[in-house]
Ligand SMILES: Nc1ncnc2c1ncn2[C@@H]1O[C@H](COP(=O)(O)OP(=O)(O)OP(=O)(O)O)[C@@H](O)[C@H]1O
């Protein structure tokens with residue numbers, strides 16, 4: 001079979017598989033508007049056209065616009081994503097590297113520090129189908145097996161029914177720490193181990209039927225369209241070999257476990273912060289935590305997200321393009337009201353959110369509280385603009401009365 005030359009020099013990563021195209025592309029991607037379109041490659045089997053020519057720094061730069069801090073995580077993730085999607089591209093060009101080992105990623109870190117945000121933002125940039133699942137959901141149902149496969153099927157749904165495109169997607173599985181079986185105190189039943197076992201095959205190279213064996217209607221429809229020859233050439237199984245798995249969890253207590261290990265080895269670093277301790281994570285730590293060695297072994301890339309301090313939270317509001325403040329600006333703008341955030345107001349919001357100890361999620365809790373009365377009263381008032389200052393954040397009700405009094 002003749003393989004066309006790879007489309008070299010095309011810096012954009014966006015193939016036709018777009019699941020939410022980023023609003024603005026990084027400079028490298030924008031340049032693509034004047035670059036030649038990628039050559040459509042002839043492939044062994046009919047498959048999605050896929051062009052990926054991003055470099056790790058392109059991805060990290062894009063992530064910087066939306067996610068504050070997490071430099072190490074951005075770096076590690078960018079490299080893993082580039083490795084993976086370069087490999088996918090070469091494979092689709094018929095140049096698959098032999099013995100390639102997939103770089104599935106384990107992302108650790110406390111709640112609300114940007115784990116999901118990082119992955120979602122990166123998936124949007126690369127333009128591959130993306131699904132997010134929750135590991136805790138699987139054990140709840142009782143029959144563990146089907147659910148893990150459902151994630152893969154969800155990916156097909158995300159790819160608009162295109163199995164070939166789904167086969168190059170990203171599956172993001174949150175709360176995998178809850179699958180641990182030996183975690184002291186929170187001792188989970190065997191189902192956690194069962195889910196890990198089911199994931200093993202998929203994380204490496206598995207085949208999942210496109211229609212769930214439990215889905216009677218789907219089975220019937222599939223049978224009928226194949227009788228009519230209306231299957232559209234769609235395969236009936238999804239192969240997971242090129243699906244990238246990214247798993248994450250807060251892993252509470254893991255830092256203490258590492259601290260004890262270091263203390264035993266008379267290591268002075270044992271007094272380090274949780275963030276510093278997680279940076280020294282080893283496979284035996286994860287096994288001691290209660291994950292199966294085979295499961296951990298399929299997650300070669302590991303990186304911890306650090307907790308966010310007040311400055312970080314301030315920057316999440318002030319600098320992130322996905323900042324919550326835009327949501328409030330838009331909400332008030334819908335009533336013709338201009339809401340201006342001042343730095344002292346943002347800092348106060350960040351301080352209050354820090355006290356919540358739920359990372360950037362605290363910002364939402366705090367903003368909801370602060371803006372509650374204003375959101376109710378201002379749309380029906382004559383107030384056309386107001387500033388979010390430290391004074392307003394400290395006492396929103398008094399500030400509301402003042403605004404209403406002034407605009408009577
Ligand atoms: N580092 C960050 N920079 C900018 N925004 C952030 C950051 N961390 C969190 N956020 C904001 O907070 C929201 C929640 O964060 P996210 O969903 O990424 O948390 P998480 O780390 O996945 O937490 P959990 O373990 O609870 O799932 C995001 O949608 C985003 O708006």
Ligand SMILES: [Mg+2]
Nearest residue numbers: 115116117174
């Ligand atoms: Mg999350």
